[in-house]
Structure formats: C-alpha cells, structure tokens
C-alpha cells in the first residue's frame with residue numbers, strides 16, 4: 001500500500017528548477033524523513049504533496065488523489081503542522097484545540113490532544129504566555145486533532161529543548177504505532193535516525209540517496225575505526241573486522257585496552273559526504289564528527 005507516489009516531479013520558479021525529476025514512493029504507515037541542505041527543494045516538494053503549490057510536470061498521488069484536484073474530504077484525511085497558533089494570543093490552547101476539533105467529523109478528544117503534546121499545565125492559559133517550544137507543540141496538537149492518516153511535519157522540533165524533543169519523538173512513535181503515515185523534514189540527523197523507517201536525501205531538487213538510516217550510503221558496511229592509547233600516543237587503525245582487532249589488542253594488553261574507542265561513520269558523516277558536491281559552503285560539508293562507541 002502506497003500513501004504517497006511521486007513520478008518525474010518537476011517544479012520551476014522562473015529559470016530555477018527547484019524540483020528536478022523526483023521519483024519517490026512512501027508506504028502506508030511509514031515514517032519517512034526528507035533530508036537536504038537549504039534550498040534542496042524539500043518545502044517545494046512537501047507543499048506540492050499538501051496541495052498548496054502546483055507542479056510543472058510529473059505525476060503525484062497522495063492517499064490515492066492528485067493533491068491539485070483534491071477536495072475537502074481528502075484534506076480532512078491529512079494533517080499539516082502549520083504555525084496555526086500565531087496571532088491567537090488571547091485564546092487558550094484548550095479553546096483553539098476544541099474549535100479546531102469541531103471542524104472534523106471524528107476528532108480526537110481535546111484532553112487527549114493536550115496530553116499527547118504535553119500541554120496539560122498550559123491548557124487554560126493564554127497562548128500569549130507560551131514559550132516558542134510550547135507554541136510549536138500546540139501547532140503539532142492542531143495537526144493531529146483530526147486523526148490524520150497522513151501527517152506532514154516540516155522541521156517540527158526546531159526551537160525545542162532536549163527534553164521536549166524526546167517527548168515529541170515519543171508522540172511521533174505513538175502516532176506511527178497507531179498506523180499514521182508521517183512525512184518529516186528535518187535538519188537534525190539524530191531526529192531522522194530516531195524516527196524514520198527510511199530517509200531520502202535530496203539536493204538540487206534530485207534524490208541522491210534513499211535507504212534506512214542504518215544503511216544510507218552503504219554506512220552499515222563501512223570500515224570501523226579502532227583507536228587506543230599506547231606509548232603516550234593515540235593509535236588508530238581502520239578495519240572491516242573491529243571485533244577481531246579488539247580481541248588482539250585485549251590479548252596484547254592482557255586485559256583492559258587503554259582509552260579504547262571503536263567508531264563508525266555517523267548518519268551525519270554519511271549525509272555530509274553525500275551532499276558535499278552540492279553544497280557551496282565547502283567548509284561546512286567537511287565536518288567529520290564520528291560517533292564514538294566505547295567497546
């Protein structure tokens with residue numbers, strides 16, 4: 001079952017090709033993360049899927065309909081997280097969630113939405129008094145109140161503190177467990193790794209890579225780096241068999257290997273090397289932070 005199907009999608013702004021022949025299928029119930037540098041074409045693609053922008057060519061099907069021709073019934077089956085609470089400072093979260101709920105045939109209970117986005121303590125206070133992260137949670141609440149089959153989340157956790165991000169990830173996991181299909185754009189690689197079944201990397205309006213977070217760009221089969229301290233220096237070797245190397249080291253040291261670290265390329269390393277040829281700011285593309293796994 002396919003929730004979203006895209007074939008040969010093209011969108012131009014004047015002479016600028018923002019989306020350049022994109023093909024992509026997203027399955028029903030899948031959590032899919034669209035990654036890419038600024039200007040890659042993510043928002044354009046997502047807004048075409050939401051029916052907010054027209055395309056120049058290509059075929060698009062979202063929940064079985066062409067978004068350009070879709071009606072209100074279709075719109076009620078999708079959830080979009082917008083800056084919906086902006087300009088509503090005098091209302092409370094409970095009031096705006098309740099009034100939004102009334103526009104749907106089978107909405108979630110207002111208290112359930114408030115609890116799902118962790119706004120119990122702020123539910124009856126004016127929106128003017130909410131922090132940036134709390135407003136964003138309210139926006140997410142408004143996006144899920146209609147029990148959408150498909151939820152679009154555009155950079156959902158920008159401005160969240162670390163605990164709020166983790167709470168939000170739990171919310172997304174519970175929505176996914178209920179069978180909601182989720183299309184997420186994010187600049188946080190850890191968010192994609194935590195949430196997504198698959199990730200797609202786009203740059204210049206084209207799909208560069210499509211895989212599970214663990215396998216993206218052949219990451220799972222990349223060599224590991226083993227390093228340790230010896231003779232007052234840091235020793236490093238790259239190997240396809242890190243367990244064997246660690247065992248050899250353990251035998252040589254007769255036990256604990258000093259300051260042993262085994263690391264593999266992180267999703268961020270792989271992502272940055274995929275997009276490097278497409279990014280003008282070369283310096284930013286050569287960061288090489290490796291995830292360290294203590295063996």
Ligand SMILES: Nc1ncnc2c1ncn2[C@@H]1O[C@H](COP(=O)(O)OP(=O)(O)OP(=O)(O)O)[C@@H](O)[C@H]1O
Nearest residue numbers: 013016017018036037038039040041042043044045
């Ligand atoms: N309304 C518009 N008019 C003209 N050009 C546009 C318009 N919207 C987007 N673009 C251009 O199209 C390209 C893709 O933009 P888009 O917003 O889809 O990228 P993005 O991947 O969402 O970027 P970001 O991560 O910065 O949000 C960019 O070069 C952008 O300048």
